[in-house]
Amino acid sequence: MYINRALLLLLGLALIFLPAIENWLWQSPTEWYRPYLLWLAAIAAGWWNQRSRYPDEL
Numbered sequence: 001m002y003i004n005r006a007l008l009l010l011l012g013l014a015l016i017f018l019p020a021i022e023n024w025l026w027q028s029p030t031e032w033y034r035p036y037l038l039w040l041a042a043i044a045a046g047w048w049n050q051r052s053r054y055p056d057e058l
Helices: 005-016 018-026 034-050
Strands: none
Touching: 005 018, 005 034, 018 034
């Protein structure tokens, strides 16, 4: 199974900075859209990672 190096690096950085990200997400109750921004970034990163792969490479 092929694991993209950039994706593995991003996962490692996310684990390191998870406490800071969690504090940023739940810091203010009035900014309800912050968790959705995180999900949008994850979806965009997944699309960006897979956009150049051909269907027969899976």
